Amino acid sequence: MMEALWNLIGDDLAALQIAMPLLTATVCILVRRPMLAWGVAMFNAWGAVVNASILLHRVLTTGTISYAEGGWPVPWGIELRIDLLNALVLLVVTGICAVVLTAAPRALAAEVPEEKHYLFYAAYLLCMTGLAGMTVTGDAFNIFVFLEISSLASYALISQGPSPRALTSALQYLIMGTIGGTFILLGIGMLYMVTGTLNIVDMANQLGAVGPNRTVLVGMAFICVGAGIKLAVFPLHVWLPNAYTFAPAVVTAFLAATATKVAYYVLVRFIYSVFQVNFAFEVNRLDAVLIPVGIAAMFVGSLVAIFQDDLKRMLAYSSVAQIGYMVLGLGLANEHGLTGGLVHVFNHALMKCGLFLVLACVLVRVGSTKLSAFAGLGRRMPLTFAAFVLGGLSLIGVPMTVGFVSKWYLVLGALDAGLWPVAVLILLSSLLAVVYIWRVVEVGYFRTASDDAPDVKEAPFSMLLPTWALIGATVVFGVWTSLSVGVASSAARMLLGGAS
Amino acid sequence: MFDWGLYNYWVVVFLMMTGLYVVVSRGNLVKKIIGLNIFQVSVIMFYVSMGKIRGGTAPIEAEGFELFSNPLPHVLMLTAIVVGVATTAVALALVVRIHEAYDTIEDDEIREIEHEEHRS
Numbered sequence: 001m002m003e004a005l006w007n008l009i010g011d012d013l014a015a016l017q018i019a020m021p022l023l024t025a026t027v028c029i030l031v032r033r034p035m036l037a038w039g040v041a042m043f044n045a046w047g048a049v050v051n052a053s054i055l056l057h058r059v060l061t062t063g064t065i066s067y068a069e070g071g072w073p074v075p076w077g078i079e080l081r082i083d084l085l086n087a088l089v090l091l092v093v094t095g096i097c098a099v100v101l102t103a104a105p106r107a108l109a110a111e112v113p114e115e116k117h118y119l120f121y122a123a124y125l126l127c128m129t130g131l132a133g134m135t136v137t138g139d140a141f142n143i144f145v146f147l148e149i150s151s152l153a154s155y156a157l158i159s160q161g162p163s164p165r166a167l168t169s170a171l172q173y174l175i176m177g178t179i180g181g182t183f184i185l186l187g188i189g190m191l192y193m194v195t196g197t198l199n200i201v202d203m204a205n206q207l208g209a210v211g212p213n214r215t216v217l218v219g220m221a222f223i224c225v226g227a228g229i230k231l232a233v234f235p236l237h238v239w240l241p242n243a244y245t246f247a248p249a250v251v252t253a254f255l256a257a258t259a260t261k262v263a264y265y266v267l268v269r270f271i272y273s274v275f276q277v278n279f280a281f282e283v284n285r286l287d288a289v290l291i292p293v294g295i296a297a298m299f300v301g302s303l304v305a306i307f308q309d310d311l312k313r314m315l316a317y318s319s320v321a322q323i324g325y326m327v328l329g330l331g332l333a334n335e336h337g338l339t340g341g342l343v344h345v346f347n348h349a350l351m352k353c354g355l356f357l358v359l360a361c362v363l364v365r366v367g368s369t370k371l372s373a374f375a376g377l378g379r380r381m382p383l384t385f386a387a388f389v390l391g392g393l394s395l396i397g398v399p400m401t402v403g404f405v406s407k408w409y410l411v412l413g414a415l416d417a418g419l420w421p422v423a424v425l426i427l428l429s430s431l432l433a434v435v436y437i438w439r440v441v442e443v444g445y446f447r448t449a450s451d452d453a454p455d456v457k458e459a460p461f462s463m464l465l466p467t468w469a470l471i472g473a474t475v476v477f478g479v480w481t482s483l484s485v486g487v488a489s490s491a492a493r494m495l496l497g498g499a500s
Numbered sequence: 501m502f503d504w505g506l507y508n509y510w511v512v513v514f515l516m517m518t519g520l521y522v523v524v525s526r527g528n529l530v531k532k533i534i535g536l537n538i539f540q541v542s543v544i545m546f547y548v549s550m551g552k553i554r555g556g557t558a559p560i561e562a563e564g565f566e567l568f569s570n571p572l573p574h575v576l577m578l579t580a581i582v583v584g585v586a587t588t589a590v591a592l593a594l595v596v597r598i599h600e601a602y603d604t605i606e607d608d609e610i611r612e613i614e615h616e617e618h619r620s
Contacts, residue, residue, distance in 0.1 A: 141576055148583045155590055164601035168610060171594045175523060178536055178587050185580060186543050192573070193550050 013051050014067045014080040017090065018133045018146075020044050020051075025125035034117035038105055041121040045098035048132065052094040056087040056487070066138070074138075075199035081138030084491040088342070088484075089265045090135045092349045096257040097128045100353065103466040104250045107360040110367075111162050111248040120160060124254070127153035131262045140188045140274075141198045143266060144181065147230070150262070151177045154255055158247040169242035176239040180229030183222045184266075190219030191274070204274050212283050220280070223270050224289075230263035233327050234297030237320045244316035249360035249369075252312060256319055257353035261345045264326050268342070271330065272495035281333045290331025295425055297324025302432035306439070311362075311369045314436055315355055318395060321429065322348045328422070329410050337413025338492035339485065340406050346484045347394075347402035347477065354470035355391040358384055361459035361467060374440060376449035377456075384459045385444050387471045392437035394474040397430045401478040405485060508549035515542035527607040529598065533591045540584040547573040547580070 009016060024044040028037040058065060059082055067080040082090070101124065105117075112120055130150025134143050155177070159170035192198060194215050195206035207216060225236070232240040240260075244252045271280045280286045301321030308314035322344070329341020359369045361384045366373045378385045394401035407426060414422040458464070477484050515538055522535025551573035559568040595605055602610050 141579075145579055145583070148587070152586055152590055155594070159594055159597065164598070165614060167594055167598045167601060168614070171529065171591065171598065174587065174591050174594065175532060175536060179520070179523070179539065181583075182540055182543050186546065189543070189547050189550065189573070 021125040021129040025122045028122040037118035037121045048094040052091045059087045075202040079138040100254045103463045157251045161246040166246040173239040180226045183226030187219040187222030227267040241316040245313045253356035257349040287331045294324045294328030298429040332413040339489040340409030342488040344406035351394040357467040358388045365456045375447045378445035396433040512546045529605045
């Protein structure tokens with residue numbers, strides 16, 4: 001039975017990664033009952049994790065997977081192409097989707113009316129479809145289509161927040177996101193004008209033959225700015241703090257760990273696979289833009305985070321800073337730097353998702369994510385608060401946590417590039433993270449709750465489990481790095497080596 | 501015959517800048533969305549223009565048709581039009597909800613209400 005099933009779908013795993021959530025999203029709408037819809041979504045999400053693990057294993061053992069969608073031969077048809085880079089991103093995206101979904105019912109009950117839950121799960125799965133699609137596809141136009149699918153679903157998810165400001169934040173994100181998406185579309189159009197192909201591998205080959213060209217340069221500018229808006233890289237980040245603050249807590253946890261990561265993947269894919277190192281960094285000095293922007297993001301994000309009263313907003317600004325580290329790694333364009341950037345995608349997804357889930361726990365029990373609500377929480381919700389402290393340590397980059405691993409590689413990358421001031425700045429910006437995490441720890445452990453504060457219990461088990469799974473993973477992958485760093489550094493070598 | 505040269509592309513640039521300007525300068529949310537639409541349409545025109553070959557016919561494979569326009573960019577734009585319609589629909593739905601919540605769709609008035617709530 002299992003073998004028959006395996007024979008049936010064994011070759012189509014890459015396509016199922018897109019088709020399954022798309023189909024189950026409609027099933028969610030049909031069943032209407034919230035818990036049933038959740039069950040369907042859970043089945044799909046955890047299935048996708050298994051699927052992504054098998055795909056990663058296959059890529060590691062047999063090399064890049066190429067799947068011709070609908071049987072149309074590549075490069076005419078749409079190709080799904082999975083190499084080390086997107087196998088890793090796919091595992092992050094599906095893993096986070098599944099873990100957050102596990103915590104979703106209890107967290108949603110506090111913020112979204114129950115009759116809307118089945119629609120919420122449907123939108124959640126559509127967002128997952130788009131993100132997984134962007135990750136697995138090997139076709140430039142397909143990236144745009146999936147980008148818009150995931151974006152449209154995320155606008156709907158963000159607007160479900162309890163405050164009316166969720167609506168204005170969602171609209172702000174919609175306007176920025178649409179401009180970003182359209183820029184990417186325009187850039188892809190310019191590349192198509194030059195190369196006459198939409199397949200990413202084919203496009204890279206054709207571009208190599210064309211040589212430097214102004215249309216390609218303008219195309220690269222549009223794609224970088226467009227992906228930069230979706231990635232919320234520093235001067236283009238204005239949509240992110242509002243969207244993260246006013247979205248329901250589970251949506252924030254989900255989007256913080258997936259949407260920006262996939263946008264980062266798109267940027268890496270275009271810069272390293274399509275334009276390639278020579279054109280992007282030697283002919284056009286893209287690093288002269290990316291490195292300063294990354295450093296500015298690290299400092300501005302962390303500095304603004306220090307002055308926030310709402311912890312959701314604080315972590316949102318911290319995300320802006322962490323995206324700065326990733327962009328810095330991308331701009332360094334050497335093996336250690338790019339490894340640091342890529343492994344930070346994996347690591348930051350774990351810790352930021354874990355931290356936002358802690359906030360979801362606090363929101364369920366205390367009803368607020370303001371700093372004042374955390375008074376005495378170290379005693380009243382010890383397990384939840386301990387998770388916050390561990391996640392915070394990881395955000396700072398303390399040894400034995402994942403944050404240390406990525407910063408270690410970024411510092412090595414900066415030194416390899418001969419930019420020791422950058423290495424110093426990475427360490428200095430980590431100190432800023434100490435400040436904003438310490439503010440919370442101080443309130444949580446050393447300030448007692450006011451007497452009229454309501455009595456709160458530990459967070460429900462169904463939310464503690466996924467939170468601790470992620471926070472535990474930040475320690476596990478901080479010590480045992482062979483999966484995350486191993487795959488990331490092979491992917492970095494592959495990207496820097498030119499043609500994949 | 502008059503040589504149209506890069507006329508199409510000038511129209512694209514003009515429309516794109518018009519759209520972006522409307523998004524940035526108008527306070528009315530519906531007008532912002534109209535601007536966004538103009539912006540998206542300019543890219544659709546860009547793709548359609550690039551597929552056109554002067555003197556080319558529709559891509560019909562038959563005797564007597566030698567020079568074809570490239571149909572692929574045109575087909576891609578069907579998808580982009582759908583995306584544009586979906587974006588507009590979601591945006592308008594959000595504006596309806598914003599109007600219910602704030603009783604206005606003027607950007608500055610909404611911001612004022614939000615500031616007052618923040619202070620209180």
